[in-house]
Amino acid sequence: MHEKDIQKALQELKSEDPEIRLKGAKALGSLGAAAGEAAPELIALLGDIWIQTTVIWALREMKEGVKTGLVALIESLKNEDLFIRKSAAELLGNIGHEAEPCVLKPS
Numbered sequence: 122m123h124e125k126d127i128q129k130a131l132q133e134l135k136s137e138d139p140e141i142r143l144k145g146a147k148a149l150g151s152l153g154a155a156a157g158e159a160a161p162e163l164i165a166l167l168g169d170i171w172i173q174t175t176v177i178w179a180l181r182e183m184k185e186g187v188k189t190g191l192v193a194l195i196e197s198l199k200n201e202d203l204f205i206r207k208s209a210a211e212l213l214g215n216i217g218h219e220a221e222p223c224v225l226k227p228s
Contacts, residue, residue, distance in 0.1 A: 123217030139171035160190030167205045
């Protein structure tokens with residue numbers, strides 16, 4: 122059942138209308154970890170000033186599910202926007218030790 126909801130929300134994230142993108146982000150957040158597969162799409166929208174706060178909330182609600190988007194989240198640490206870097210760092214901190222292998226690379 123969640124799969125249909127996830128697919129609908131992912132379509133909404135692609136809309137040009139910020140209200141519809143906001144609706145999609147809220148829907149994914151309300152599904153929590155079950156929507157973890159959508160984490161990379163949400164992470165890609167951290168720079169969307171219209172829905173940034175909701176995207177961060179949705180990713181926090183996903184908790185364990187965000188691990189599927191670790192690569193995209195780590196790439197966000199390199200973004201030129203301070204808000205995006207800070208949000209990515211906080212989300213990685215919330216994930217905890219499971220993110221270490223992806224963040225810490227051997228010299």
